[in-house]
Amino acid sequence: MDINAVILGFLEWRQLTGYELKKMFADLSFLPWSGNNNQIYKSLLELEREGLLTKEVIQQENLPAQKRYSATEQGRKMLKEAVLCASELPEQKNDFLLHMVWAQCLTNEEIGALIHQYQNQLFEELAMTKEKMRRKGTQANRSEREAYIFDMIWKNQCMVLQNELNWLGLLQNGLVHKDTAANEDQEEGNEK
Amino acid sequence: MDINAVILGFLEWRQLTGYELKKMFADLSFLPWSGNNNQIYKSLLELEREGLLTKEVIQQENLPAQKRYSATEQGRKMLKEAVLCASELPEQKNDFLLHMVWAQCLTNEEIGALIHQYQNQLFEELAMTKEKMRRKGTQANRSEREAYIFDMIWKNQCMVLQNELNWLGLLQNGLVHKDTAANEDQEEGNEK
DNA sequence: GCCTGCATGTAAGGCGTTACATGATTCT
DNA sequence: AGAATCATGTAACGCCTTACATGCAGGC
Numbered sequence A, B: 001m002d003i004n005a006v007i008l009g010f011l012e013w014r015q016l017t018g019y020e021l022k023k024m025f026a027d028l029s030f031l032p033w034s035g036n037n038n039q040i041y042k043s044l045l046e047l048e049r050e051g052l053l054t055k056e057v058i059q060q061e062n063l064p065a066q067k068r069y070s071a072t073e074q075g076r077k078m079l080k081e082a083v084l085c086a087s088e089l090p091e092q093k094n095d096f097l098l099h100m101v102w103a104q105c106l107t108n109e110e111i112g113a114l115i116h117q118y119q120n121q122l123f124e125e126l127a128m129t130k131e132k133m134r135r136k137g138t139q140a141n142r143s144e145r146e147a148y149i150f151d152m153i154w155k156n157q158c159m160v161l162q163n164e165l166n167w168l169g170l171l172q173n174g175l176v177h178k179d180t181a182a183n184e185d186q187e188e189g190n191e192k
Numbered sequence C: 001g002c003c004t005g006c007a008t009g010t011a012a013g014g015c016g017t018t019a020c021a022t023g024a025t026t027c028t
Numbered sequence D: 001a002g003a004a005t006c007a008t009g010t011a012a013c014g015c016c017t018t019a020c021a022t023g024c025a026g027g028c
Helices: A003-013 A018-027 A037-049 A073-084 A095-101 A108-135 A144-177 A179-191 B003-013 B018-027 B037-049 B073-084 B095-101 B108-135 B144-177 B179-191
Strands: A053-060 A063-071 A091-093 B053-060 B063-071 B091-093
Touching (some): A018 A037, A095 A108, A108 A144, A144 B095, B003 B037, B003 B073, B018 B037, B037 B053, B095 B108
Antiparallel strands (some): A053 A063
16 A cells, blocks of 8 residues: 555545645644655645545635545546555564674673663653543544554554563563574684 | 666676577566566666676677676676675565454454464465575675575565464464453444 | 676666745734 | 644655676586
């Protein structure tokens, strides 16, 4: 799914201006686009050219004219196609793993400190996500099914963070148990 | 950590040419850069300009001259700094979640089919990752500790996929149990 | 005859980001 | 007085990607 499909999705939901779309992108943190002006106004032009949405210009006093967009029948068809098409595999950027690749140049204490620091960051992020989840609890209410799916999207975010914390725990334990062995081995390696 | 630090890391490991660096990037699938010519040759120029690596040109018959790079003392210092600095939080792009946001336009059967398809994709990917892990088992052998860390990096990949599968299972169960309730609710929503 | 490997680099295009620009109103 | 909200758009810059360019050797 590309950004055009996502915008079409918001518009199927209800009539919106580019400005309001921007706020949607800012709110939904798991969207892979920032939703800046360039992206949104470019996409809207493109979608309009393809006849997937219609524009309604509303003149206002002392404010620039609003352009309210809504999805056409064709647009809704296009959206359903995009939603039904196979998803791509999740991609994750994990900066901590990169650090670990070159952890060989660190002492066990330094690695321990890095782990501890990362643990705290993850913990904080998890708490924040749970808090957001609690607040935005029931926004979608077209059906109980939709509300459930939205809950599960939040839960996915939490589970990803919790999974990373679990993995970190394993790493930490493994390193503690390998403490002496690793050091001996390191010296052997230097002698070779 | 940026791509310059990563290249510096490879060079601290051993002397390499740009061409060999390209292969390193191709091999390590969890690196967030493709390692194309533009990235690598640009980074090497930059790192050389900053005095973080040295170049040794080796003329060859019938082949273009090799430029073998290695990290300088300053480069190794820079690398350690980069490794010690705090990691960024993991970022994940999850296309399936996007599909679920607009699943409201689908029937329960269609959602079920999407889930099943995604499940299969994840399962395949997990099997492939485990296979790669088995094959490349013990490449890093400067120390037992390093071998352990590399194992754990592979394990992280696996756990991420397994976690996604676990979440999918929850989603699936939840939807099955909400089957009838959701449909009734949907109709109520339409009446409003 | 064509593809792959070795080994360097350049070019063009797309996408993403931040910042700029306008201009009135309302909040602090 | 200064910042934020509403609402549109443009500009500059950087990064990433694919493809192109050279040129020889060896395998199918």
